[in-house]
Amino acid sequence: MPEYTTLAERYLEIWNATDAVRRRALIERLFTEDATYTDPLGSVRGWDGVDTFVAGAQQQFAGLTFSLGGAVDGHHDTARFTWHLGQDGAEPVVIGFDVIVAExxxxIGNVYGFLDKVPG
Structure with missing residues (x-):
């Protein structure tokens, strides 16, 4: 059985990795080669898709970091958690809720993302 909190932490580490080479290596270690990522802003497949999507979010929200917004909950091969995007000590700019399916x-084989709070 997966260690859900560890998976979530490794997942957010990718979103915070601004060095492209390091980010790609983290993606290839965490995601399966044909993994899918789907949220209200897009749907991608594979390492290239995930890498491109994350790089785009990093450009849009430069200088902000992702962090866990609470405990990670999971059963069988599925986990869910809330994340925050913002600056340390400040109110999050974006709050989301992701579901990851482990392989x-x-x-990670699949990610389903939801946005609970987005900038106006």
Missing amino acids: GDDR
């Missing part, structure tokens, strides 16, 4: 104990 084995340490890889």
